[in-house]
Amino acid sequence: MDFERSDTQRALLDALDTLLGRYAGTGRSREPAARGAYDHALESELRTAGFLDLFGDDGAGPLEATLAVERISAALGAVTPVPHLLVLPALGLPAHTGPVALAAPPAGEEPGPVRYGAEAGLILLAGADRCVAAPLDPGQAEPVPSAYGFPLARVAPVASGQGAELPPGTAATVRGWWRVGASAEALGMMRQAFDLTVRYAKDRTVFGRALGSFQALQHRLAELSVLLEGARWLVYEAAFLGAPAEASAVAAAHTTAALRRLTRETHQIMGAVGLTREHDLHLWTLRLQALRAELGGMRAHRRAASAARWGAAAA
């Protein structure tokens, strides 16, 4: 893995940023988020520009697709980039138009509320070994009220025999790329919340000096940056390696821990203004909470990491 961004990567991400400047961002996110809507225009632009094909592209690959997921999420793009850019291509499934739901409920249980569940026409359901790709009838979904940026809904139960059962081992593919993808989404959002906080620490004056000149806060920002850097490289590494069980679980476990700390510290350092809905900080921090509930959260990521390394008994 090359640590320097290649020229191709840079050109790619610049192009993506330009697109996102028009079809995503804080202003645009507030509007569809208020309606709880999926951004079909953004998805279509991403498709036309080829960003949904990065995973299998000769000049790019899974790492580039992961970097793109991070950018889309940082810009609050109201789409489902993880299934579109990572999971569908990793499974070798054709592209799909509109939101795709991901679920990996414990055996015998229905999935809990999922992102964009009320609009999704396709669900990828990871079982113990195989994954099922099943069509969804949005009319059957039950939306639940969400305070966390993404619209949430319980999807209609997938009856056995419904949809296509994919080959053995595909459940692990889904879990691995979902972990990498959700972590990449978190990276993008954490970086934005962090940058906002650092800017605030520089700009705000208290006791006649910059807020960020107080060592108590400097140390905490420095520790956050260690966590973020660690998360970033773990996620890129897992993507580069093809989302194997251990690397993707380790990346997700670390990212989830970083997310917890980042949420607490950014809100603390911003003081009262960061607790208001007029301020942008919550656009990222609230969405981050939805990410950490996915795939069984921290408990499940850690269990998956220890099972991958030491065998199921150790989990």
Place this chain on the structure above:
Amino acid sequence: MADTVGTDVGFTAEEEAFRGEVLSFLTGYQGLDGYFHRRESSAEGVRKLYRALGERGWLSLSWPREFGGMGRSPAYEFILWDEMAYARVARPPMGPGLVAKALMAHGTPEQCARFLPDLRLGRTNFCLGYSEPDAGSDLAAVRTRATPLADGPDGPGWYEVDGAKCWTSNAHWADHIWLLCRTGAADSRSRGLSVLIVPLDRPGVTVSPIPTHDGGRLNEVRFEGVRVPAADRVGAENDGWRVVASALAVERHVQFPPKRLRRDLRDLVAWTGRTGLDGDPVVRRRLSGLAVRVAEVEALALALLGEIISGRPSAVPAAHHKLAGTLLTQDIARAAMEFGNSEALIKDSDVEFMWRQAILETIGGGTSEVMRGLVARQAFGLDSRG
């Protein structure tokens, strides 16, 4: 899992009997959501509750008898607001607490006669106008100005107030604001501040909402050429810092009732039961760790109450308690999210709401960093000035 941590140690039989009275009083108010104000309509219910408390003398439990109070130990106030917090029914009102006690210490006999009877009866509600956009932790930076009027139709004997307060809780339904404002030179810091009592319906006062993540509302309160008689200044001109500091000191034992945490934990445990998470040893271990910390905060609350009852300085024990209690409320709220179950995201369920509400607690009422700094300086004499 049973909820077995106890606070009910150390209170007298009479105090425990009072707790019984409070609990039976509360049966008439179940469902009133005045602790969190999740609905704006709660304000009316809270106003009624305060009047009912006032009629029983429960808003003046520890006021001296000469001011019409019951002359009881602060332990009674603690018990009352602790049970109110557990029931999530209401927080202690600023008026009969902080404002009334400050008036008794710093007000004129005329001010006491004018304000105390209605405060005691729960008929007047106050909000606190301290913070400003550029004065939060650094409160001595307050800029809202009260200019003495030398002449003109109203002066002398009047101030004209201009400026803006922000994050003011309850300003949208309170009657008066307890206003910290600048009367000294612009750079006079804590030496040039005064406290005024200003009715919120005075011409030139505008209250506008600031919505917060918990669905609640703080307020911006603007003052444009607002006339305030000097007779409504509490304490001497430019002596407001002392008034504010002493007002803070007398209310610390009810500011953050620890039973709120016990209730938070109870709700979390019930939720892990409903979602089937409570069988997981990782979850159980986390819950037991939280239960230990609830006991810790209850102990810190009682230590603080002891200092207040004995009349010893309480800033440090109050900071210990506020720090530990508000961090814990966040950790309890976070646990549901961290158990990794998207049911925790459903808006306005108990555990979901707790998460959005708890993040406010380490900022409001003095931030965690302010508390830590206070402990370091006041308990250990650590100071950058040596």
